[in-house]
């Protein structure tokens with residue numbers, strides 16, 4: 247039991263974003279949530295991210311925009327998927343929220359969902 251708890255403590259202490267494989271898994275989880283979410287889906291291309299922390303910042307910024315339902319950010323490819331209520335927020339607002347952080351964002355032609 248003791249070693250089990252120690253294992254959990256070690257796991258919790260390991261930075262989740264130190265491993266690119268963990269980042270990829272986190273992205274596919276988040277991406278599945280975006281695709282399952284209601285609303286308009288949009289793929290953005292974000293340039294300038296260098297680590298999982300950057301991706302977290304972009305997700306936090308998008309999450310802070312009213313009307314955003316879910317988002318997924320892959321810092322390695324820049325692919326950023328957003329599900330949002332188009333009656334409440336426009337793509338330009340999403341891009342502006344990302345630009346405010348210092349990253350370059352454009353609407354990707356790779357639009358998915360409806």
Ligand SMILES: [Cu+2]
Pocket residue numbers: 295296297298299300301
């Ligand atoms: Cu970073």
